[in-house]
Amino acid sequence: MTEKDPNLLLQHAPLLQQGMTTPQAMRDVLYALLPVTLAAVWFFGLGAILVLLASIAGAALTEWTFASQEKGGESLLDGTALLTGLLLGLTLPPGLPLWMAFLGGAVSIGLGKVIWGGLGHNLFNPALVGRAFLLATFPIAMTTWAPLTGADGFFTVQPSNLALPFMQSGTDAVTSATPLGLMKFEQQSTPLVNLIIGNTAGSLGETSGLLLIAGGIYLWMRRDLDWRIPVSILITVMIFSAILDMVDSTRFPDPLFSVFSGGMLLGSIYMATDPVTSPITPKGAWIFGVGVGLLVVLIRAFGGLPEGMMYSILLMNAATPLIDRYTQPRVFGRGKALT
Amino acid sequence: MDNLFWIFISALLINNFVLAYFLGLCPFLGVSGKLDTAFRLGLATTFVLLITALCAWFLNTYVLIYAPYLDLISFIVVIASTVQFIEMLIKKFSPTLFRALGIFLPLITTNCAILFLAISATNRGYGLAEGLVFALGAGIGFTLAMVLLAGLREEAELSDVPALIKGTAMNLIIAGILSMAFMGFAGLFSST
């Protein structure tokens, strides 16, 4: 018994809290992406590490320069800049010049986050802002896909990786086509097994369907992920691909191909679910997912580009404030309450 | 038919008036960023664009073949007076509609989107149907862009946007990112 009164705090209730914190959730996403990252290095060699590091460096440096100084250097510690850099890196082609990856990371954080006021305030997914910027800025470099290096080529670094800043990659690299590119421009399908394992050409982190799904399940189990978004995206894509495939199976791929090819899984599990830029209401999450699914099929099937995941998510990001506004749940006891 | 469809899609998404041609930015930047206002402004603009397409077709077919040099002036005068006239009609017959849309009408007649529509419909040699579809696509695209931008702006109001960038700079950058997202529509339906 203390006779002396403790100096009582007056912190408001509730004093209890559930365990999860925001930085922890961000770390979970990093853990979930770890296998995918390792797979990227396995498939594309050392160059993959360089590209990922460059984009992370660009993101972290920008965060440190602009955001951290005002807020006491702490915002770098919440891990979001690291996550943005990694996510961007995973969407880049293996042979991308490192300076472009760095620039992309900087734009992701600069245009995608800092100017909005930092974490939680941005309305577009920062990694995708960075990627959209890169794709619009360097369309050729961003659609030049270095081939798989294979097991014995671990130490390969694409010559194009090492282009001097602001300079073209110069030498004509060996390139290969992504499964989606093959489908769209040459009506060639890729075996589903390869898509699931990931030994196809493509962006660093998008090839291995299996690992992407595994990471998604981990996040779902940790309750870090709004499962409605990936589920609604994938179901929508499957349904519409199936319909198109029935109409003309030479031009339009089958549903499973659609789901496992390109950035579909990476985008729907790790990017569309970015809580900051997706609707907050459960109903909104469904609408968002269906919207992304419809747009991606529209762009892939009828657009000029083989892949549309990034644009679909960005477009639905733009619609998110509207979705949120019109899917506010009915407040308890209001509306049709009197039954 | 295909052609009409493509004209529509092109004006709606690929070459969106606001996001690809920078038309009608003044209302976007100047008029309040409120969603409701943006939507009604969009509807009113669509309406005026349709009237413009009609006027432009009429002028091109019956008047300007004799005096092509008067195109600019005649577009301005005819469109402005037609809209004025319709505004009066609306005011008289549907005060509700007038309250909802009417107040925007005088604002829109001097909008560059209107003039652009008339001029490019002329330059591209559009007929009546093509012109109307063009106007409809452009109008809906304009509304779409305005509504998306207004929603984003309202949301950005709640953000910690740094003081240096708040205001027009921020709005332009939002528009820039949206414009980047709309690049995904490039080539839509052109390969079919």
Add this chain to the structure above:
Amino acid sequence: MDKTQNQAYEEFIKGIWRENPVFVQVLGMCPMLAVTNSAINAFAMGGATFFVLVGSSFLVASFKNLIRKQVRISSFIIIIATFVTVADYTLEALVPTVHKELGAFIPLIVANCMILGRQEAFASKNTISMAVMDAIGMAAGFMLALLTLGSVREILGNGSLFGVDLFGPDFEPWIIMILPPGGFLTLGLILLVFNWFTVKKAQFIDKVAAAERSSS
């Protein structure tokens, strides 16, 4: 006389910086963004706008007593449209390639609110010489903004300035800069820098004032 000159200089200089139509008043955005994918186009647009603005201001100021209040806007528009048509045909005859690039945006000068705004706010209320000075200042400010934007976009987007190659053939152009999003983003960032300057300048003035106060 000296005073008038000073005033004229004031009217001229304010348009370039303090009341810059683009950076400060945010007017005329449409041509500002649409034609600035190269410095040459920006220059042509700036020139055409200069011509129209100065010409209209001169005319409006000259006839300000004849123009009735009730129809002033219509009269202004007719005057402006006339100058625009003149500029349009002149450009088409003299520099057809530039004219083709600018396309419909030359006629759209009519819809540039800056021009009508100057007539309404200034030319119709001031003497001819003041009106012309004001118009020159504003048009110069507009031109300055156009050139800034056009140069930045051309240098990054094409590696050249006024068509002159700057960085050699290995330069990787930033294509987004000459696409629509690049216009929005560049102008947004330029405005940011402009704001930053304004704030810094204000801070500097405050500091100087404070120093003066403390020293006296």
Add this chain to the structure above:
Amino acid sequence: MNPLRLLRRSFDHGVHPAHLKEQTADLPIQRVPFVNRYLMPLGQHIGAPSRAIVTVGERVRRGQKIADATAFVSTTLHSPVTGWVRKIEGFRSMDGSFAPAIEIEADPYATQQEERGDPLPWQSLSIEEFIAAVQEAGIVGMGGAAFPCHVKFSIPDGLKIRYLLVNGAECEPYLTNDHRLMLERPDDLLQGAEIVRRKIGAEETVIGVEVNKPDAIEILRRHVKPDQSVRIVPLQVKYPQGAEKMLIKSIFDREIPAGLLPRDVEVNVNNVGTIIAIFDYFERAIPLIERIVTVAGPGAAYPANLIVPLGTPVREVLRFCGGLKEETREVIMGGPMMGRPIASLDVPILKGSSGILAFTEAETAGRKEYPCIKCGRCVEACPYFLNPSRLARLSKARMFDEMREYSLMDCVECGCCTFSCPSNIPIVQLIRTGKDDLRNRKETEQ
């Protein structure tokens, strides 16, 4: 009715905090000894404060009325001890403000035996007399809100009550006072409910108990007499199951429209403690002079369930049960979710004080606040289907008018949002700021 609901017996949304009731659930209720000084604030219920009817120096008996109701929504106070009125003046209350209170010094030689009287002839009372009697007894809602009980029994013409709902959910973690009452006084509870049910003309008594109290459910079921029309309903364990609107939703699947009361859906809700107080008054003629308080929390040396005379200083209650541990940083009166922190241990136990909870560094350490990432956990937690994330952001931007559009005023401050927020944003406080602003503005406009 949704058939699934029969299985779940719950409302939508809400959160699942750890119960933390193990500390005290098995501890029988003990009586704290009398101390020498008691403080009875005049405004310890919702509504108009009472008016003192005793004078300084006057001797009062335990159970004697010392303050009268001043309005319909107001109630009486009774002396918790035999002794002398020492002061009637402003005392520092829980939140630090001054409020008038009656200080009573206990007579150290008095037995303090409660004067148990004869049962009141409640069967013959008219409804008006019944309501007046409840007000005379000073009975308020004992769950924490302290809303004068007789007001609830005044049913306007045209409305009929079909169900008397006894709230035994006790959804706040740590608290076990209702639980113990149900275990220790099941007959009194059932009889008290029978009195109320008969008087307000309800058809059936429904007692809702969360399933984490299986012994209470069992005992109540066993003690129901054949002539009592009672149904015991087990409820899913979920916070805030005990909020009356949630309880009605869980049991009857009816949503009370915003701005209306339980009576509008033919239900009257009373807390277990309230029913016991009614029983005590009508069967034993004891007005509301003491209540059951749970002392618990990581900072409490010896957690306990106690019968505490009203007005006992918190310090004395704590002293009885071993005091606070060294590491205590904060003391909360009420539950950990909605209770209020107290600034001093000298504040007294009030009619609405269901618990005294002591918390240590671990619970109170200032958590780092992160920006809202719009994860939506608060949206999925809010039992009123509000958008707490947005309300909090609007509040931060001081856009209070926009908050109204998002139904700010429908918030009951249950704390589910703050509980579930991974970014540690004090959402409830931000919402309170908004509410205060709107209320103040309304007042200044008038």
Add this chain to the structure above:
Amino acid sequence: MTAESETVGSAGPQMPEIVPESPTIRLVVTLALAGLISGIAIMGIYEVTLPTITANKARVLREGVFKVLPGANRLQKLIYVDGDLAPTADTRKDEQPIYAGYDMDGSFVGYAIPGAGPGFQDTIGLLYGFKPNTRQVIGMEVLESKETPGLGDKIYKDAEFVANFRQLSIEPEIVTVKKGKKSAANEVDAITGATISSKAIVRIINETNDIWLSRLPEPGAEPPLLEVQTEAAESAKTVD
């Protein structure tokens, strides 16, 4: 825009409180005067610039036609009326014209046919030369396009791609193949990374062929060059 539109808007409500010294008639007169002066000014500049503009356009057209029809250095405009392809000097817009190219001797080289259609970004307008006796496209020139700089714009900047159209059989129809895979006379090597733009060019030519091939007279029966029609008189207005 707000500034002046508000004033435009307020001009309406202000109308009723007409200031006495300017009755409606004077307003109308003022406006009419302004309109008259402006009309005169515009007509003046139009008349002054018209010859230059016309000459510019004609020159552009001539250059285009001669580029897609190697060997040609004279042209005449043909329009299709009443099932017959006939020379015309008319500048009316109702009917899309094509151009016949002739060499120095006045003998027929081929047709230059304008076509347009959707590209990757916006409408692509082009002109291609067609030689009826060999059924071949012998040249192609993009007149108007907004294709992506550095990528889609290779349809006119990439000499290799343009060279595809120097000797391209149109039977059964032109098809695009992946770069380097060209193996038949009717195949075009697509531009890597700009497949859609490359395909758009081919599609526009195919679609234009569908319209025009049936309208062309038998090889050898082409309309002769009418000497009366001077090249300068060729208004290129229709090529816009």
